[in-house]
Amino acid sequence: MKAEETHLKGAYVFSPTVFEDQRGYFYESFNTSTFKKLTGLDVNFVQDNQSKSSRGVLRGLHFQVGDYEQAKLVRVIKGKVLDVCVDLRPNSPTFKQYFSVELTEENKKQLFVPRGFAHGFLVLEDDTIFSYKCDNYYHKDSERGLIFNDPSIGINWDFPEDELIISEKDKILPTSNTFFK
Template sequence: MKATETKLKGCFIIEPSVFKDERGYFFESYNQQTFNNLIGKPVNFVQDNESFSSRGVIRGLHFQEGNFAQAKLVRVVRGAVLDVAVDIRKDSPTFGQHIAVELTEDNKRQLFVPRGFAHGFSVLSERAIFSYKCDNYYNKESEAGIVYNDATLNIDWKIKPDEAQLSEKDIILPTLEAYFK
């Protein structure tokens, strides 16, 4: 397994060692000791989530506030997504910057999104199954977000605007500037 830190400090692309033969493949998707050594700090995941979505779905940009902030380790089980992490740590030199990484069932990449980041993804394949581990429990009262099409973030979701499918909740999220007023 290999970890590469992105331009956003603490945010890592994780690439597992995949063993293939005529029968198929095998890889270790998560090992707590290996993972903690790779990113240089202990993370204790307490909740696993999975979503199923169709092409054009954009989920995000979401995060949990305060004591319920979450770090996530995300991956695609089936299909392909463009996964996006936005640094929302006000004291960070990369505040307001984002990274976008294509995660697919073929490349088996994962993205570690630390606390202090907004997260979202767009579905690039006909269908996608998206899996993620969280280091804190979900709390409805602590959920927050930034609107996906915030002009200052200028994220290219790789989805045509007329193909984008969003929840009502995600459409009305504030901009980054409005959230941090």
Template sequence: MEFKRTAIADVILMQPTVFGDDRGYFLESFHQQKFNDFIGSEVSFVQDNESKSSKGVLRGLHFQAPPHAQGKLVRVIKGSVLDVALDIRKSSPTYGQHVSFILSEENKTQAFIPEGFAHGFVTLEDHTIFQYKCTNWYHPSSEGSILWNDPALNIQWEETKPILSEKDQSGVLLANFNSPFA
């Protein structure tokens, strides 16, 4: 497994080694010891989630506030997404900046998005299956959302008219957001 830091160093891309032949393929999708060694601390995952979406569905930009903050290890099982991590840590030199990358069943890339980031993705294919591990349990009253199309963020979503939930249509502009993350 290969690890790589993104332009925002705390967001990490993971590329598994894929062993393929005429029968299909095998890969190790996660290895706790290698992961902890690379990030330099011990991270435990307590909940796994999965969603299936049609092409053009946008989910995000979501976060959970402390003490229920979540780090996420995200991957695509089927289809593809444009994945986005937005830094919402007040003291961070990259506050308000984001990184984006394609996650797909073909590239098998995974991304670790730590606590202190809002996360979202837009599906690029029908029947996309998105899976993620969380470092904390879902806590509805701690959930928040930054407006996906806030002009100040300048996120290039590759979808001009995404399919959105009510929650995602009513996110907060970054300028009006009082981050709970130091």
């Protein structure tokens, strides 16, 4: 497995070593020891989540605050997404900057999203299955979000906005200026 730190400190893209033959393929999707060796981070994942979505579904940008902040390790099991994380750490040199990467069942890449980041993804193929590990439990009262098209962040989703499928809850999320002046 290879790990490459993005320009956002603490966010990593992982590329596994895949073994393929006539039967199919095998790869190790997570190993605590390898993760720690490659990143220097000691993360204890406590919850796994999975979703299935159609092309055009945009989920996010979500995060939790306080004692319930979450780090996530995200990947696609089937299909393709544009995955995005936004640095919301006010003292970070990359505050309110984003990183995006295409995660697919073919490239088998994973993105580690540290605590203090918002996260979202745009589904690029029907019947996409998205999976992620969290290092803290979901806590409804600590849940927050940012609108996907926040002008102060300027995410390039590279997708027609009128074709996006967004939950009613995500359509009314605030801009980052609500939280950070």
